[in-house]
Amino acid sequence: MSKRSALTRRRFLQVAATxxxxxxxxxxxxxxxxxxxxxPNEARTIEALCEQIIPAxxxxxxxxxGTIYYIDSQLVGHFRKLQSAYRRGTAAFDAACHSAHGQPFxxxxxxxxxxxxxxxxxxxxxxxxxVITHTMQGFYGDARHNGNRDAVSWRMLGIPVIPIRGRDxxxxxxxx
Amino acid sequence: xxxxxxxAVVIGAGAGGGVVAKELSEAGLRVALxxxxxWYTANDCRKDDxxxxxxxxxxxxxxxxxxxxxxxxxxxxANRHVVLPSEGGYSNNAACVGxxxxxxxxxxxxxxxxxxxxxxxxxxxxxxxxxxxxISYDDLAPxxxxxxxxxxxxxxxxxxxxxxxxxRPLPMPPLSPTxxxxxxxxxxxxxxxxxFDLPMLRNSVPYNGxxxxxxxxxxxxxxxxxxxxxxxxxxxxxxxxxxxxxxLRLGCMVKEILTTEQGKITGVxxxxxxxxLQEQPADLVIISGAAIESAxxxxxxxxxxxxxxxxxxxxxVGRNLQGHAYSGATGLFxxxxxxDVGPGANIAICDYNHGNPGLRGxxxxxxxxxxxxxxxxxxxxxxxxxxxAHKDFMRKAYRRTIKIMGPTQEMPVFDSRVQLDPTVxxxxxxxxxxxxxxxxxxxLEIAAVMAAKAEAWLxxxxxxxxxxxxxxNGISGGQHQxxxxxxxxxxxxxxxDPWCRVHDTDNLYVIDGSVHVTNGGFNPVLTILANAYRTxxxxxxxxxxxV
Numbered sequence: 001m002s003k004r005s006a007l008t009r010r011r012f013l014q015v016a017a018t019x020x021x022x023x024x025x026x027x028x029x030x031x032x033x034x035x036x037x038x039x040p041n042e043a044r045t046i047e048a049l050c051e052q053i054i055p056a057x058x059x060x061x062x063x064x065x066g067t068i069y070y071i072d073s074q075l076v077g078h079f080r081k082l083q084s085a086y087r088r089g090t091a092a093f094d095a096a097c098h099s100a101h102g103q104p105f106x107x108x109x110x111x112x113x114x115x116x117x118x119x120x121x122x123x124x125x126x127x128x129x130x131v132i133t134h135t136m137q138g139f140y141g142d143a144r145h146n147g148n149r150d151a152v153s154w155r156m157l158g159i160p161v162i163p164i165r166g167r168d169x170x171x172x173x174x175x176x
Numbered sequence: 177x178x179x180x181x182x183x184a185v186v187i188g189a190g191a192g193g194g195v196v197a198k199e200l201s202e203a204g205l206r207v208a209l210x211x212x213x214x215w216y217t218a219n220d221c222r223k224d225d226x227x228x229x230x231x232x233x234x235x236x237x238x239x240x241x242x243x244x245x246x247x248x249x250x251x252x253x254a255n256r257h258v259v260l261p262s263e264g265g266y267s268n269n270a271a272c273v274g275x276x277x278x279x280x281x282x283x284x285x286x287x288x289x290x291x292x293x294x295x296x297x298x299x300x301x302x303x304x305x306x307x308x309x310x311i312s313y314d315d316l317a318p319x320x321x322x323x324x325x326x327x328x329x330x331x332x333x334x335x336x337x338x339x340x341x342x343x344r345p346l347p348m349p350p351l352s353p354t355x356x357x358x359x360x361x362x363x364x365x366x367x368x369x370x371x372f373d374l375p376m377l378r379n380s381v382p383y384n385g386x387x388x389x390x391x392x393x394x395x396x397x398x399x400x401x402x403x404x405x406x407x408x409x410x411x412x413x414x415x416x417x418x419x420x421x422x423x424l425r426l427g428c429m430v431k432e433i434l435t436t437e438q439g440k441i442t443g444v445x446x447x448x449x450x451x452x453l454q455e456q457p458a459d460l461v462i463i464s465g466a467a468i469e470s471a472x473x474x475x476x477x478x479x480x481x482x483x484x485x486x487x488x489x490x491x492x493v494g495r496n497l498q499g500h501a502y503s504g505a506t507g508l509f510x511x512x513x514x515x516d517v518g519p520g521a522n523i524a525i526c527d528y529n530h531g532n533p534g535l536r537g538x539x540x541x542x543x544x545x546x547x548x549x550x551x552x553x554x555x556x557x558x559x560x561x562x563x564x565a566h567k568d569f570m571r572k573a574y575r576r577t578i579k580i581m582g583p584t585q586e587m588p589v590f591d592s593r594v595q596l597d598p599t600v601x602x603x604x605x606x607x608x609x610x611x612x613x614x615x616x617x618x619x620l621e622i623a624a625v626m627a628a629k630a631e632a633w634l635x636x637x638x639x640x641x642x643x644x645x646x647x648x649n650g651i652s653g654g655q656h657q658x659x660x661x662x663x664x665x666x667x668x669x670x671x672x673d674p675w676c677r678v679h680d681t682d683n684l685y686v687i688d689g690s691v692h693v694t695n696g697g698f699n700p701v702l703t704i705l706a707n708a709y710r711t712x713x714x715x716x717x718x719x720x721x722x723v
Contacts, residue, residue: 052562052563053562053563053566054562054566054567055563055564055567057564057567059567059571061567074234078233078234078235114563117562132561132562135562136550136553137226137233137550140225140549140550140552140553140570141225141226141549141550142223142224142225142226142227144224145224145226145234153549154549156570156571157549157570157571157574157575158574158575159393159514159516159549159574159575160516162223162392
């Protein structure tokens with residue numbers, strides 16, 4: 001177990017260093033888009049939620065894995081009919097956070113975010129459940145869908161990563 | 177406009193239809209095999225954890241498509257939901273050449289003799305249509321063997337003392353053991369159980385001109401990359417085509433069975449791949465669309481003589497929809513149990529299929545197929561669903577769990593059923609299937625006991641923590657769907673006769689899981705294949721008598 005984690009960590013640091021050097025990441029570690037569906041504000045909220053659901057520790061979390069890209073691209077593809085659930089849900093979620101803390105969710109400290117989620121108003125629970133489900137899909141699912149960059153979750157679990165086979169146009173969402 | 181006449185039209189190129197097409201064309205009949213889906217091959221293998229026949233959150237990989245094929249699911253509170261093939265509640269099997277056999281896990285079970293005699297063994301059960309089959313294990317045994325040899329089965333059932341009599345061993349040896357197998361086998365023995373290498377429609381050695389399994393983790397739900405999984409698409413259907421007498425037509429959606437005013441079946445009408453309506457006259461019509469679509473087609477085939485649909489004079493078409501009430505348990509170990517050697521499931525016990533005190537039947541128990549990472553995210557008990565605790569659990573447990581599951585034999589319920597939906601139509605304008613019903617309480621009682629048995633096996637194997645999975649009270653169906661066109665001798669309480677001919681007709685047959693009276697405590701596919709061999713042998717013989 002420890003050996004596997006060490007390998008993963010080393011790889012994580014290598015790739016993260018490369019990514020930072022090419023300034024693909026903004027200073028706070030979040031992705032800047034461009035997005036197919038999300039507005040920049042929505043993306044900040046969703047990405048913070050994803051990171052709460054699968055936080056970085058000795059292994060990368062959902063932000064590094066780019067899990068938001070999975071959700072964003074599926075929202076103009078297979079999840080098209082969930083567009084309004086995301087649009088309305090994110091707005092309601094940030095409004096609730098604003099009235100409780102005076103700031104949008106993404107501006108809170110990590111532990112404050114966790115506390116907010118642990119005391120989430122029940123009206124927001126279905127939205128959070130939906131984001132949990134999609135974050136799990138993106139992070140633990142096939143790397144071809146861009147939510148599990150470099151198959152990072154499979155490396156974390158210690159299972160072999162094989163090349164993606166049989167990818168074709170069928171796999172890609174339509175243009176939004 | 178009418179197409180040239182054929183001797184037989186077979187609707188659906190899955191487990192049942194594939195066998196029928198081959199047997200009839202080899203007997204010299206001209207056959208039109210109509211399939212609404214496409215023909216996928218090993219080249220179409222896409223190992224996508226999120227898009228396959230078992231995990232279809234991004235769609236399924238072998239049909240039917242979401243755009244044209246809705247159904248209606250009625251929940252226990254009588255709320256209607258329009259559902260698509262890749263969504264829960266649809267009870268999807270597949271729509272492609274090979275049907276479910278293209279992507280299944282491929283367990284190759286013979287039912288036990290008692291599974292054909294449930295009413296005689298256990299007596300009547302209130303609230304259930306539990307009954308005997310009109311045929312016995314012995315009637316089916318030679319055809320089980322034929323299916324095992326023609327389609328190809330590996331495994332070693334010699335150590336299963338509960339099986340029915342067999343004339344020959346399985347044609348292929350089992351795949352080599354995995355770590356889970358080595359952990360579970362001695363534990364089962366210590367409990368006095370009888371573990372063995374479960375039978376699989378999967379090559380373990382080169383067979384039928386195809387290679388053995390490469391042991392990858394993408395098995396159930398996926399097209400096999402090396403074509404080692406044996407289905408009708410790579411065995412009997414190519415043989416049917418090789419006769420030159422079988423015409424396989426893809427993308428063809430059958431609209432209805434055609435009848436004369438006197439009630440004689442004359443053929444079918446169908447929408448071809450370009451959505452043009454075609455009429456195919458035929459001497460024999462065989463429906464093999466699986467329990468939900470076969471029932472729907474009969475119900476959609478209305479005429480003056482059959483106002484409620486064909487074979488439905490006594491309102492039995494679509495009734496007794498059943499699948500399996502899956503139950504079992506997961507165990508967490510303090511050592512690695514995972515070895516990334518597929519397909520995963522390989523060791524089984526049949527000690528609990530029958531003879532459980534106070535219970536009418538039971539289930540075969542076996543270790544599960546490899547859980548892909550996304551299939552494991554719901555695994556943590558105690559409501560850990562997100563955050564560092566969830567990630568920690570995944571890291572700790574993913575390689576250290578074993579899951580044992582079993583298909584509990586269901587007590588058939590008359591009100592669990594397929595009907596035509598009054599409002600929703602499919603792409604072609606036909607009323608879609610509406611599914612409704614519930615599980616008999618006794619089924620859930622049996623399932624709970626099976627979960628406890630699975631848990632005890634895991635504990636004996638050294639699991640430090642265990643948790644059970646039990647089914648809900650909603651209908652099952654899915655890939656094991658069965659029961660909707662019951663086989664029987666009495667036309668008042670069944671839809672087809674013991675040769676699978678629809679009562680009230682001379683030349684219309686249903687040959688698939690629909691005809692199962694009960695569905696065994698086992699995966700049903702080998703029984704569907706065997707019964708297709710049995711009934712098509714009879715069809716071919718009576719045809720020769722005619723000529």
